[in-house]
Amino acid sequence: xxxxxxxxxxxxxxxxxxxxxxxxxxxxxxxxxxxxxxxxxxxxxxxxxxxxxxxxxxxxxxxxxxxxxxxxxxxxxxxxxxxxxxxxxxxxxxxxxxxxxxxxxxxxxxx
Amino acid sequence: xxxxxxxxxxxxxxxxxxxxxxxxxxxxxxxxxxxxxxxxxxxxxxxxxxxxxxxxxxxxxxxxxxxxxxxxxxxxxxxxxxxxxxxxxxxxxxxxxxxxxxxxxxxxxxxxxxxxxxxxxxxxxxxxxxxxxxxxxxxxxxxxxxxxxxxxxxxxxxxxxxxxxxxxxxxxxxxxxxxxxxxxxxxxxxxxxxxxxxxxxxxxxxxxxxxxxxxxxxxxxxxxxxxxxxxxxxxxxxxxxxxxxxxxxxxxxxxxxxxxxxxxxxxxxxxxxxxxxxxxxxxxxxxxxxxxxxxxxxxxxxxxxxxxxxxxxxxxxxxxxxxxxxxxxxxxxxxxxxxxxxxxxxxxxxxx
Numbered sequence: 001x002x003x004x005x006x007x008x009x010x011x012x013x014x015x016x017x018x019x020x021x022x023x024x025x026x027x028x029x030x031x032x033x034x035x036x037x038x039x040x041x042x043x044x045x046x047x048x049x050x051x052x053x054x055x056x057x058x059x060x061x062x063x064x065x066x067x068x069x070x071x072x073x074x075x076x077x078x079x080x081x082x083x084x085x086x087x088x089x090x091x092x093x094x095x096x097x098x099x100x101x102x103x104x105x106x107x108x109x110x111x
Numbered sequence: 112x113x114x115x116x117x118x119x120x121x122x123x124x125x126x127x128x129x130x131x132x133x134x135x136x137x138x139x140x141x142x143x144x145x146x147x148x149x150x151x152x153x154x155x156x157x158x159x160x161x162x163x164x165x166x167x168x169x170x171x172x173x174x175x176x177x178x179x180x181x182x183x184x185x186x187x188x189x190x191x192x193x194x195x196x197x198x199x200x201x202x203x204x205x206x207x208x209x210x211x212x213x214x215x216x217x218x219x220x221x222x223x224x225x226x227x228x229x230x231x232x233x234x235x236x237x238x239x240x241x242x243x244x245x246x247x248x249x250x251x252x253x254x255x256x257x258x259x260x261x262x263x264x265x266x267x268x269x270x271x272x273x274x275x276x277x278x279x280x281x282x283x284x285x286x287x288x289x290x291x292x293x294x295x296x297x298x299x300x301x302x303x304x305x306x307x308x309x310x311x312x313x314x315x316x317x318x319x320x321x322x323x324x325x326x327x328x329x330x331x332x333x334x335x336x337x338x339x340x341x342x343x344x345x346x347x348x349x350x351x352x353x354x355x356x357x358x359x360x361x362x363x364x365x366x367x368x369x370x371x372x373x374x375x376x377x378x379x380x381x382x383x384x385x386x387x388x389x390x391x392x393x394x395x396x397x398x399x400x401x402x403x404x405x406x407x408x409x410x411x412x413x414x415x416x417x418x419x420x421x422x423x424x425x426x427x428x429x430x431x432x433x434x435x436x437x438x439x440x441x442x443x444x445x446x447x448x449x450x451x452x453x454x455x456x457x458x459x460x461x462x463x
Contacts, residue, residue, distance in 0.1 A: 008364070010364070014460070074363050074365075075331075075458060076362070090332075
């Protein structure tokens with residue numbers, strides 16, 4: 001019926017690939033593949049947002065990290081409990097889509 | 112003597128009222144057995160009002176019982192698989208939040224009468240009064256008494272007029288105001304969602320606290336809402352407040368089922384002219400700006416107010432009153448809107 005506010009593009013499936021990566025299949029058919037380290041490093045929680053610009057520890061071999069559990073938050077986000085203990089990140093769907101690292105969403109060469 | 116195939120074919124001739132398709136096409140026939148004259152049928156029906164379920168069972172008994180050699184027809188109804196994903200409330204199919212940007216617009220009146228109208232439509236309905244700042248649902252329904260708690264700390268809702276009700280108001284000993292701080296509100300809301308024994312419900316209507324704050328955010332994070340209704344009054348100056356409420360729902364991807372304009376106008380009992388006592392056009396402007404439907408306009412009526420004050424809401428006290436009809440229409444609209452929003456509203460499947 002007209003007038004029902006539809007939501008934006010949402011994930012249909014969130015799939016863990018071993019301990020390497022997480023793949024999201026979106027409602028518009030798009031697919032995003034996130035390396036775990038990338039997703040962890042872009043945690044949107046308030047603590048991470050505050051500390052990241054101010055403090056970047058020297059990276060030699062970035063500690064391998066993987067999602068222990070992934071759960072829906074309401075109808076708009078997912079929460080990830082990471083193997084390093086960090087669990088306060090609520091990744092909203094628009095945030096996840098904006099983080100998509102594929103060539104279509106983030107063309108190589110863009111800064 | 113019929114074969115199983117014969118019985119299945121007979122079942123394919125039965126169409127539950129309002130379902131639009133027969134039992135086989137609906138995928139509702141889980142199992143058919145025939146042994147010693149007794150036919151056993153197990154049906155998993157999609158969620159539908161109880162009277163429709165009963166009528167369908169009666170049709171099945173009659174149709175299958177007509178075969179030669181059938182002495183008894185045992186029909187087993189399996190409840191529909193919960194439509195909610197892992198974050199949902201088990202046993203509760205759809206959760207609808209009723210919000211307003213500020214107090215005094217009649218949100219609790221709308222939530223209560225909507226719940227009653229849905230129940231009169233045959234659905235199993237719960238009403239959660241989450242308005243911790245002013246829990247008025249007990250007064251509106253004339254309900255009092257402390258809800259029972261069992262050994263497992265499950266809290267049992269009170270029942271009235273065919274709906275199951277839970278409210279902070281049942282736990283307040285006197286009328287002194289409780290000053291609620293954020294974490295207390297969140298804990299309370301969580302408890303009301305998780306520890307209340309709602310049983311099987313088609314709809315849980317939640318009367319939210321007015322505004323956009325901790326309680327609302329906790330709610331939308333705790334459970335996937337099938338939809339939200341925004342209640343407002345006609346003044347254009349109220350528009351700004353409502354925009355905040357809509358923005359909140361949009362931020363958390365809750366489908367907005369519509370805007371309800373309360374205290375829309377006063378109908379003169381003598382000349383039947385409509386007097387827009389609280390202004391005009393506010394709700395329509397919001398609806399247009401956000402592309403949301405204006406789903407109901409409820410006029411000012413002394414009977415609605417007195418009904419609420421005296422504990423007999425209009426839908427229960429005077430089901431034939433024109434305003435009760437407005438609520439009945441609103442219930443129908445809400446049911447359809449929830450269905451329309453359902454596809455996009457499911458949480459993602461989390462897989463390995």
